[in-house]
Amino acid sequence: MAKSNKNANTIVAINKATQNVFGLSGNEIFPFDFDRGGKGKGTTYISYIPFKNIITTTVEISRTVEEADLLDAIVIKVYEELGLDAALDYKITYLEVVGSTSENRVFNVFVVDSQILTSDFDAIAARTGYIDYVAMAPFLYESLYARGLLSKETVDCFIYLQRDDAFLVVYQNGEYLQSRQIRYNLKYIHDKFSELIGNRLEEETFDHMLSTYGLNLDTPAERDYIIQIFDEIFYYFNDIITSLNKIYNIKIQNIYFGTDVGEIPGVEVFVENTLNLTYQPFNFSVAINAKDVEHLTQFDILMFLTAQHYMLTQNDEHNYSPFRRPPPLSQRNSGKLFGALGLGLLLGLAYPAYQYGYGYYMSIVTDQKTTEWRKKDAELKKINDTIKDLKEQIKQTRKFFDVENKVLTERQDLLTGIFDKKVKYPMKANAIYDMSNLVNQNQGNIVRIQDIDRNLTISVRTSSDKQMTKLLKDISNVKPYAVYTRSIALNDKNSTVKFYDSNISVEISDEK
Template sequence: MIKKKNETSIVVINRSTEKVFSISDNYLKEYDVEKSDKNKEFYISYISYKDIESTTIEIPRSIPNEDLTDSITIKTYEDLSLEPSNDYKITYLETSETESEDRFYNIFVVNNTILNNELENIANHTQYIDYVAIAPFLMQSLYKKSILPVDGSVDCFVYMEEDDAFLVVYQNGEYFDSRPLRYSLKYICDKFCQSIGEKIDNKMFYEMVARQGITLENPNERDALIAIFDDMFLYLNDVISSIKKIHGLSVDNIYFGSDIGHIKGVEVFIEDRLKINFRNFDFSIALNQKDFKDFTQLDVLMFLTAQVYLAEKNDDYNYSSFLRPPPFVQRDSGKLILASTLSLILAMVYPAYQYGYGMVNKQITAKKAEEYAVKLIEKTRIENELNRLKQEIDKTKKLTKQENDILMERKQILSAIFDKKVNYPMKSKAIYDMTNMINTKGGKLVKINADDSNITFSVATETEKKMTELLRNISDKGEKYTVDTKSIALDEDNNTIAYQSDITIEVKK
């Protein structure tokens, strides 16, 4: 909560106590609205619970979101019998009970006409009121500023003003439910005077209770006040029990406070009658806060709420009709003036822009023309060189073809010479060898046929055995010849018995 210097001062306006305080640099001081400086200050006030109309309504889940606000507004007017001619601000919060087929909403209604009339006197001096909260929402700031923990607990706040009193329930740091209470400070004072049979000035009564608490020094007065508070806490017990029964929850803590500060002795009633943990409704935000007895806990909550708003800028639950205008550039008039000014500037700048743009383009064009001339010369040189190389390639190909033709011709000649010198002698040698082997076996050479490397001998022998031995001898020469014979036939012509076979050999080179 430490503030830096030169930050906006927060001014809290309490309509109940009619006191105004400013807080700056962690120090509190009373504030004179007639000397306001609207440019350096943030103004916040609140609406008492008695000035709020509230209810809970059900809306079918079948209603689409875009029609939700209209449906809630119509239902609120019906449930609260609002006057259509009046101006109302209606806000709502969806409850956490989501198992039903309907959606449940807490509704808060403020009569803008009445509120504006009450705030107008302040706004005449400050010109603006930046934020107006409703009393049951002020406690939210305690959780937002991490003063109270958000740990799933259920906290109940009971607060008494001079002419108003209310109870608010928060669950896990979020608003849950609230109720008006009849036990305001003025109501208690009136009951006290009625009980003792004596009229006491309200201010004197408040000072006495603030100083002595419930156990007053005068026995008769003490008994009367204890009886009033006893009735009040029985009444509070009924209210809290109804909330528990409706929502099925239990209250963990009660924060009890008032505009006159802590009332000594209430903690005994809370823990004995209600059986709930008592927590003192006493929060501090200024170093010199104890010096200002009129600075209430609702003033503290307004200051914390202002800090939260300045950080989040959320106007969903801001009930002020005296807001500052948006920044100049966000107003319709500002947008129009800016658009007109921009159009005028563009109208003046456009000719100069066109002239400058033309000069730049002219320079760019001249530079590109020079680059093009250089590149055209280079292109011509490359094309000429490519043509020359192509002619040389064609000439080389022609010469290569001529040389290849000569080489092929010489190769053919060499192959013929090789065949004559190598192949023919080998065939002669083969005929010589075969003739000797045929004669050795008493065979008769009938005919010789030769083609390429193959030579076919037609041979006749007197017996099949000699023919077989001849073929075996030829096969034994396998390193030189490959033998192929298809059959050995018996020839009985001319009254001569002979075995004849065509023996084909392949001469190996």
């Protein structure tokens, strides 16, 4: 039953082959009922184009063709090679084959009749209002790599059998490489088996037998027949895979084999023995209850994965829906028109409103600035008055300083004169007295005395150099005198009398 309470965040997968519709909300899958599910804005609808409705081919285009002309060149080539009816409209898309060694550019081309595309989905769109995403069957496998379920470092082959359709797809490094239509669908296997046993089994009975027992049927004859059929099928697969490996210079590593009836027990033996490749179960899941949902196929799972990736990226490169969800009103032409009209009206009202608002704003600013100016002007007047008072104080201070400085200078001169009379003159007199005594003690004579500041220069004469030397030594030992003399000269101009002269400079210090 449909669970409309989950409709706000629901992905709805519409399976064209089984005619089943399932919803995915959160981590749970459930049958979806259009009548009860409604057309919720949070619902994403997805379906796919069966491989049998797709024409695939490969074309080569000269590398000299400009990118702007590439689509036209491919379309013309496809119409010529496939003999398409020029009166019909086709949706043609293409992918370039990466790593091709051909002199020309190689493209995989996909052709869908636009009339069939529209007619196949208009009934669905009538109930849902739109279909968000329609994928081509071979591109559903991209979601396995985009959602991180498979590694992009391998070359994988996917084989899928449906009731009236079957195909093989090869992916290299997570990207589509090539696909092939397969004539061995589930209907063919059912018809062939019924023919061999001579009994027409009901479709549901055969599907149950195939999914439950697979190639391990209890009856030996029936087991031999089913093995015979799959032996033929896998030799056919082997021819296709060998051809693809050779043409594209690849080595397919893994085989994912799936059907609308589920896994077929025993198929892995054919994959490993006939194809000599690694069998991988085609069994992916997006919900915790996937195994409990009846008639749910792996194609439904692929559609859920593709829709999840589309909701994240909004990438419409491989979206073939003729009934896409309308864009938001702001992105539609009518929305843009309404937006332009509204903007024009807004601009028309905005200018006078701006003038009024700006005038009111300026009046407020003017009042504020006037108040600030008055306050600053009062502060400036106060500062000017203070400066004037300080200048007057400086002037008066300078006058007082000049008077006091004159008095101080006069007192200093007076004290200097007193010092010279009271101190210097007695000290020099004492010095002359002391020098006279020392000269007399050393049997010398004072010839001349000169007084310069604190220095006395005394010219002394002795009868021998020893007397002169002793005199100088005695003077040096007496404080506070310091003796300076440059030389002791022998005066022998008078041959009868010899004497020694020396100019002795005596500095008078203050020490006693």
